[in-house]
Amino acid sequence: MQRRSAVGIGSVALLVVLSAIALQRGARDLLVISWVAFLAMAVAGFLGARRTDERAGVLVWGYGLASGAMITSAAVFLLPQAIGVSGDVPQYGGFGVALGLLVGFGSHTVGHRLAHLDLPFDRTVTELSAHALSAGAIIGIVYGNMEVGLTLGLAIVSHKGPAGYAAATRLRRAGREWSVLLLPAAGVGLAAILSSIVVLPATAAVRGIVFGFAAGVFLHVAMDFLPRCELGSEIHEALSIDGDAHTLLDRLRVHAVASTSLGGLVVFAAWVAL
Numbered sequence: 001m002q003r004r005s006a007v008g009i010g011s012v013a014l015l016v017v018l019s020a021i022a023l024q025r026g027a028r029d030l031l032v033i034s035w036v037a038f039l040a041m042a043v044a045g046f047l048g049a050r051r052t053d054e055r056a057g058v059l060v061w062g063y064g065l066a067s068g069a070m071i072t073s074a075a076v077f078l079l080p081q082a083i084g085v086s087g088d089v090p091q092y093g094g095f096g097v098a099l100g101l102l103v104g105f106g107s108h109t110v111g112h113r114l115a116h117l118d119l120p121f122d123r124t125v126t127e128l129s130a131h132a133l134s135a136g137a138i139i140g141i142v143y144g145n146m147e148v149g150l151t152l153g154l155a156i157v158s159h160k161g162p163a164g165y166a167a168a169t170r171l172r173r174a175g176r177e178w179s180v181l182l183l184p185a186a187g188v189g190l191a192a193i194l195s196s197i198v199v200l201p202a203t204a205a206v207r208g209i210v211f212g213f214a215a216g217v218f219l220h221v222a223m224d225f226l227p228r229c230e231l232g233s234e235i236h237e238a239l240s241i242d243g244d245a246h247t248l249l250d251r252l253r254v255h256a257v258a259s260t261s262l263g264g265l266v267v268f269a270a271w272v273a274l
Contacts (some may be wrong), residue, residue, distance in 0.1 A: 008182025012038075015186040018193040030143045030196055033153035034189025037132075040157065041164035041185035048168030049178035056235050060252050061259045062162030063227040066155075068263025070222030073155035076271065077148050078215035085146075085207040092208030099209070100216020107134075108224060128167060128184035132160075135221065136191030138214045144196035146211070151270045156218055157188060158263075159225050166234060227256040 015038065022031045044062075082093035139153060164185065168178045200207055229235045229252040231245070 008179050008186075011183045011186040011190065015189045018190060022193045022196070027143070027193070027196055029150050029153065030140065030192055032150060033139065033143075033157055034136075034192055036154060037136075037157035037160045037188040038185045040161040041181060044161040044164035045168040045178045045181040045185070048165035049172050056248075056252060057255065059162060059166060059235055060227045060229065060255045062165060063159070063225050064256050064259025065263040065266070066159035066162055067222045067225040067227070068260035068265075069155040069158050069267050070218060070225070070263075071260075072264040072267040073152045074215050074218040074222060076267065077152040078142070078211060078218065081146060081148070082208055082212035082215050085204060085211060087204035087208070089204065089208070092205050093212040093215075096209035096212020096214075097216040097219070098212075100213040100218075101220050102216075103213070104217045104220030104224075108220070125167075125180045125183060128163065128181070129187050131221075132184040132187030133191045135217075136188035137195040138217055139188065140192035140195030141198050141200070141210065142214050143192070144198060145200045145207070149274065151267060151274065155267055156221075159221070160185070160188070162225075226260065227252075229253045229256055 015034065019031055019034065022034075079093070079097065082096055083090045084093075086092040135156070139156060142148060143153065164181055167181055171178055171180070200210055227235060229249045231249070235249070235252060
């Protein structure tokens, strides 16, 4: 456990070093997104590890707000860009979106299969770290090659808070230390800052497919985080009641719809204001 915590602390130290480099390069938006992602997961993990009761409502609203904001942001800020940079062949952007959705689904399925294997490392931290690094790499390429503003990046990393909270509660139940979450918390920034130096070719086909791929991946992630209030779901596991939970789950479904709608409205309000 000490070794894992040391890896997390080392990741934070590396993020500080790379942040100084990003600041020198003038990548201020990417710097803000990286640290918001880190603080969201780290603070939520700290709080989740110290709760002795499960809060299904917290997860519903956390996931709902984040997924609603992510879906809206990907649709508003990435999809038009993917189609726009495709030039006279907008289908390039469409193929990129399809590829991103399919790759996202495939990686999720493979990850679920790996979760059933007896591997010599912590499954929760490994899954979160792989997700953070891949998402960070895509964010870095997008922000390194186009002007999209802070709203998109902040909406994309908004799920780090509820994800960290849920992961910390699982770690607490398993008797593990929450500080191992520092690695995936820093992972977005580490990968984003490094990948932002990649310069894409100016061809419409490459840019349309790459930006469409980013939109597809983030749409898949956003839909994967939609709060599912079903029997056997993470929300159901967080309920602190015994017996039939149908009535409470039905009530939480209303909260799920309200939270996702509000997440989308927040992005719309930010777009109007800015």
